[in-house]
Amino acid sequence: MSLQFFAYIYISIxxxxxxxYACSLHEEWRFLLVSHWTKVKGLYIVTRYVPFLLLATNLYLSFIPNENPGKCRVLDNICSGLGILSAVCSECFFILRTCALWNNNRILLAAILVIVLAFVGTSIGIAFATTAPAAYAVSAIPGTTGCYQSSSSLQLFIPFLLLCAFELGLMTLTLIRAVQSWRINTSRLYIVLVNHNIFYYTCGLLFSVANIYTSLLLHYSYHAILHDFQFMILAILATRMHRHLWQMKRQTHGSDALMQIPMCDMSPAEHTA
Structure with a gap:
């Protein structure tokens, strides 16, 4: 039942x-064609399109007949790597946003980057260390022909615990800055930036807590579903919020353009005639 549920949920995701993607196609291509090519735009493209590779690999792993456990392990490692890459890219948007709220303080940015590298290194080590000794098998269930991981490790909850702690820290920084400057910065861009950050961190915290509980309590075929679902939701939120901020910046002509946080690092500048 868990394997069939796993396959059905992946089709749904x-x-x-x-x-x-189809609903936002017009906004997507407008942003890609109109905005300048910057590092942030490159980050946007990776964040937006890595989930396509992640979903394609997972569908291949779940539905293509495969009798080689070694190939199953390789595909699962690829999925783990793509999932971590997607999560890191999504978080990078909000690391930049949080630093923008703090006027791009270099000490804060350096501290965040050190923490990110430590957390990412730990997550990669745990992800690949737990899949290496895991047993893989080929499904004998009709309609579920792919291979699956028949054993798992409780250590898989640790990356989500680290992500939960990291997002709680970024949320705290955002709230502190918002309280300090709520009377000084009243521009629309600033308010939207803070609201985006809080909403994103709240969603990330809720999904991370859910993944921690399911990793500890449920069978792997069940709790692994929430892993990639969290990556999908975070990528959608990060890219949609970035496009929204970019569109708002293009519409500003005066007061908001003079806000006290450097928004040039957050959204690509528009073309000028």
Whole structure:
């Protein structure tokens, strides 16, 4: 039952992601064609399109007949790597946003980057260390022909615990800055930036807590579903919020453009005639 549920949910996630992309296709291409090429735009493209590779690899792993456990392990490692890459790219948007709220303080940025590298290194080590000794098997269930991981490790909850702590720290920084400057900065861009940050961190915290509990309490075929679902939701939120901020910046002509945080690092500048 868990394997069938796993397959059905992945089809649902793929459908949801495709539907979201189709609904935002006009805004997507407008942003890609109009905005300047910057590092942030490159980050946007990676964040937006890595989930397509992640979903395609997972669908291949779940539905393509495969009798080689070694190949199953390689595909699972690829999925783990793509998932971590997607999560890191999504978080990078909000690391930049949080630093923008603090006027791009270099000490704060350096501290955050050190923490990110430590957390990412730990997560990669745990992800690949737990999949290496895991047993893989080929499903004998009709309609579920792919291979699956028949054993798992409780250590898989640790990356989500680290992500939970990291997002709680970024949320605290955002709230502190918002309280300090709520009377000084009243521009619309600033308010939207703070609201985006809080909403994103709240969603990330809720999904991370859910993944911690499911990793400890449920069978792998169940709790692994929430792993990639969290990566999908975070990528959608990060890219949609970035496009929204970019559109708002293009519409500003005066007061908001003079706000006290350097927004040039957050959204690509628009073309000028």
């Amino acid at each position: 793929t459908t949801f992601w495709t539907y979201d």
